Amino acid sequence: MRAFTYTQATDASAALHAALQNPEAKYIGGGTNLVDLMREEVERPNEVIDINALPFSQIEVLPDGGVRLGALARNSHTANHPLVRQRYPVLAQAMLSAASPQLRNLATNAGNLLQRTRCYYFYDTTAPCNKRQPGSGCAAIHGVNRIHAILGTSEQCIATHPSDMAVALAALEAVVQVQGANGTRRIAMEEFHRLPGDHPEQDTTLGRDELITSIDLPALPSTANSLYFKVRERPSFAFALVSVAAVLELEGEQIKNVRLALGGVAHKPWRARTAEEALLGKPATAENFRQAAEAELQTAIAYEHNAFKIELAKRTIVRALLTLAERQLLA
Amino acid sequence: MSFSIDQILRGDIPRVERPPAADPSLVPVRLRVNGQDHDLQLEPRVSLLDALREFIGLTGTKKGCNQGACGACTVLVEGERVNSCLTFAIMHQGKDITTIEGLGTPDALHPLQAAFIEHDGYQCGYCTPGQICSAVAMLKEVEHGDASHVTSDLMATDVQLTDEEIRERMSGNVCRCGAYLGIVDSIRAVYEQQKGQ
Ligand SMILES: Cc1cc2nc3c(=O)[nH]c(=O)nc-3n(C[C@H](O)[C@H](O)[C@H](O)COP(=O)(O)OP(=O)(O)OC[C@H]3O[C@@H](n4cnc5c(N)ncnc54)[C@H](O)[C@@H]3O)c2cc1C
Ligand code: SF4
Ligand code: FES
Ligand code: FES
Numbered sequence: 001m002r003a004f005t006y007t008q009a010t011d012a013s014a015a016l017h018a019a020l021q022n023p024e025a026k027y028i029g030g031g032t033n034l035v036d037l038m039r040e041e042v043e044r045p046n047e048v049i050d051i052n053a054l055p056f057s058q059i060e061v062l063p064d065g066g067v068r069l070g071a072l073a074r075n076s077h078t079a080n081h082p083l084v085r086q087r088y089p090v091l092a093q094a095m096l097s098a099a100s101p102q103l104r105n106l107a108t109n110a111g112n113l114l115q116r117t118r119c120y121y122f123y124d125t126t127a128p129c130n131k132r133q134p135g136s137g138c139a140a141i142h143g144v145n146r147i148h149a150i151l152g153t154s155e156q157c158i159a160t161h162p163s164d165m166a167v168a169l170a171a172l173e174a175v176v177q178v179q180g181a182n183g184t185r186r187i188a189m190e191e192f193h194r195l196p197g198d199h200p201e202q203d204t205t206l207g208r209d210e211l212i213t214s215i216d217l218p219a220l221p222s223t224a225n226s227l228y229f230k231v232r233e234r235p236s237f238a239f240a241l242v243s244v245a246a247v248l249e250l251e252g253e254q255i256k257n258v259r260l261a262l263g264g265v266a267h268k269p270w271r272a273r274t275a276e277e278a279l280l281g282k283p284a285t286a287e288n289f290r291q292a293a294e295a296e297l298q299t300a301i302a303y304e305h306n307a308f309k310i311e312l313a314k315r316t317i318v319r320a321l322l323t324l325a326e327r328q329l330l331a
Numbered sequence: 332m333s334f335s336i337d338q339i340l341r342g343d344i345p346r347v348e349r350p351p352a353a354d355p356s357l358v359p360v361r362l363r364v365n366g367q368d369h370d371l372q373l374e375p376r377v378s379l380l381d382a383l384r385e386f387i388g389l390t391g392t393k394k395g396c397n398q399g400a401c402g403a404c405t406v407l408v409e410g411e412r413v414n415s416c417l418t419f420a421i422m423h424q425g426k427d428i429t430t431i432e433g434l435g436t437p438d439a440l441h442p443l444q445a446a447f448i449e450h451d452g453y454q455c456g457y458c459t460p461g462q463i464c465s466a467v468a469m470l471k472e473v474e475h476g477d478a479s480h481v482t483s484d485l486m487a488t489d490v491q492l493t494d495e496e497i498r499e500r501m502s503g504n505v506c507r508c509g510a511y512l513g514i515v516d517s518i519r520a521v522y523e524q525q526k527g528q
Pocket of ligand 4: 452453454455456457458459505506507508509510
C-alpha cells in the first residue's frame with residue numbers, strides 16, 4: 001500500500017477544502033472498499049481524509065413525509081432503523097442481504113453507493129482494464145465474465161455495480177444530496193451511477209471533491225408493498241448474480257403502480273422502465289409479469305460465461321412480482 | 332563554543348551528534364484496547380488488525396484473508412463487531428476496542444469461550460477468536476431486536492434465534508475446518524443460558 005497522510009476533517013468545509021487542495025486525496029467512510037483497493041494498489045491516494053466526525057449520521061423523517069438517511073449512518077444501523085424496517089422493507093432486505101454483519105457495522109451509506117466493481121480484472125493490476133487504467137483495454141470481454149453485465153454494456157467495459165442497497169434506492173427513486181465547493185445539489189438515483197460508454201473510469205456523476213451528505217427517500221403510498229429478491233452462488237455473504245428490487249401497488253387485481261430495478265446486470269442499478277410501462281394498468285398475473293420481463297431483457301447481450309443471467313433475470317422479476325401480488329391479493 | 336553570525340549563515344559550524352530524526356511518516360496513535368491505553372507511533376496505513384497484533388502484541392486476533400471475507404480478524408469497537416483488517420488503526424482513537432484477550436482469561440473464561448470448549452466449536456482454532464468476538468456482539472444484536480436476512484417478519488423485534496438465524500448472523504465468520512455444527516451448538520447453548528436468566 002502506498003504511504004499516505006491522514007487528515008481528520010472536523011466539518012464539511014474542512015473536508016471539501018482538503019479535497020480541493022489535493023487532487024490525489026480520497027475521503028474515507030468505513031474503509032471497507034477503499035482500504036481493500038488501496039492494499040491491492042488499485043487506488044493509490046497520497047492523502048486520506050477521514051470524514052467520520054462529520055455530522056451526517058442521522059436517520060430522520062423529512063417534512064414531506066420521506067426519510068433522510070445520513071451519508072455516514074452505518075449500513076447495519078440504517079437497515080435496522082424502525083423507519084426503514086416499517087416503511088421501506090425493500091431497502092432493509094437489500095441491506096441485510098449485503099456483505100456480513102461485521103462489514104455492515106463499518107460500511108457507510110455513501111461508501112456503499114460509491115463502492116467499486118468486483119470485476120476480477122479491475123482488481124488485478126497486471127490485467128488490462130479501462131476502468132482502472134483508461135485506454136488499456138478490457139480483459140473481461142474475452143475473459144472470464146460470469147459475473148459481468150448483460151444490459152447497457154459498452155466495448156470499453158462490461159462490469160456490474162455490486163451494491164444491493166443502490167438497487168433498492170433506484171426502485172425507491174431516492175435522491176442523493178451532495179455538497180461541493182459551489183454549494184449543494186441533488187442527484188436523482190437514476191442519474192447517480194453511469195453506464196460505462198467511453199468512460200468506464202467514471203462510475204458516477206459525482207464530482208471528485210463532492211461530498212455525499214445524505215440519501216433522501218420519498219414517501220411510498222401506504223398501500224404499496226415492496227421487496228428485494230437476491231440470487232447468488234450461496235445463500236449468505238455473497239454478491240448478487242441477479243437481484244430485483246420491486247415496489248407494487250394494486251387496485252383490485254390491476255397494477256396501479258410498479259417500480260422495478262435490477263442488480264447484477266449492469267454498470268448501474270438497472271431501472272426496468274420498459275417492464276414497468278408494460279405492466280401499468282394490467283392485471284397482476286404471472287403471464288403479464290413474464291411478458292414484461294421478456295420486454296425488458298430484449299436488449300440484453302450475453303458474453304461467453306454469463307448467458308444464464310438473461311433467463312435468470314426474467315425469472316427473478318416474475319418471482320419478485322408474484323410474491324408481492326400474492327401478498328396484496330391475500331391481504 | 333561560540334560562532335559568528337556569518338559562520339551560522341554559511342552553515343560553517345561543527346556537526347554535533349544528534350539522535351536520528353524521527354521518521355516523519357510516523358504519527359502518534361493512542362488506542363484503548365481491553366481497557367488499557369497504548370501509545371503507539373504508527374504509519375497511517377497500519378490497519379487496526381496489524382496495530383493489535385504487530386504493535387501491541389495481542390496476537391489472539393487473527394489474520395485470515397486480510398480482505399473482509401473471513402471474519403478471523405473480528406474485534407469489538409464500542410461493543411460492535413467489525414473486521415479489523417479493513418480499517419486503519421488511526422481511525423479508532425478514543426474508542427473502546429475489545430479483543431478476545433479482553434473477553435476472558437484461561438482461569439476466567441467468557442461463557443462463549445467455555446461453550447466453544449464444551450461443544451467442540453473448533454478444530455484448529457484459527458477462526459475461533461473471531462467467531463467468539465462475533466458471537467458476543469451477535470447475541471447483543473439479537474437482544475436489541477435487530478433483524479437479519481432470514482428474519483421473516485421485519486417488524487418483529489422479538490427475534491427467535493433459530494439455527495437458521497444463528498447461521499445467517501454468523502456468516503461473516505468462515506471456518507476452514509468446518510466446525511460449524513459445534514459453533515452453532517456453542518452459541519445456541521449460551522443464548523439459552525442467557526434467556527433462562
Ligand atoms: C467480502 C465483502 C463482501 C461484500 N459483499 C457485499 C454484498 O453482497 N453486497 C453489497 O452491496 N456490498 C457488499 N460489499 C461491499 C460493502 O457493502 C462496501 O464495501 C461498503 O458499503 C462500502 O462502504 P464504506 O463506508 O466502507 O466505504 P469506503 O471504503 O470508506 O469508501 C468507498 C468510496 O466512497 C468514497 N466515500 C465514502 N463516503 C463518502 C462521502 N460521504 N462522500 C463522498 N465520497 C465518499 C470513498 O472516497 C471511497 O472512494 C462487500 C464487501 C466485502 C469486503
Ligand atoms: S469489465 Fe470493466 S472493470 Fe472489468 S476489466 Fe473490463 S474495463 Fe475493467
Ligand atoms: S482477515 Fe479480516 S476478514 Fe479475513
Ligand atoms: S477451527 Fe480451524 S478454521 Fe475454524
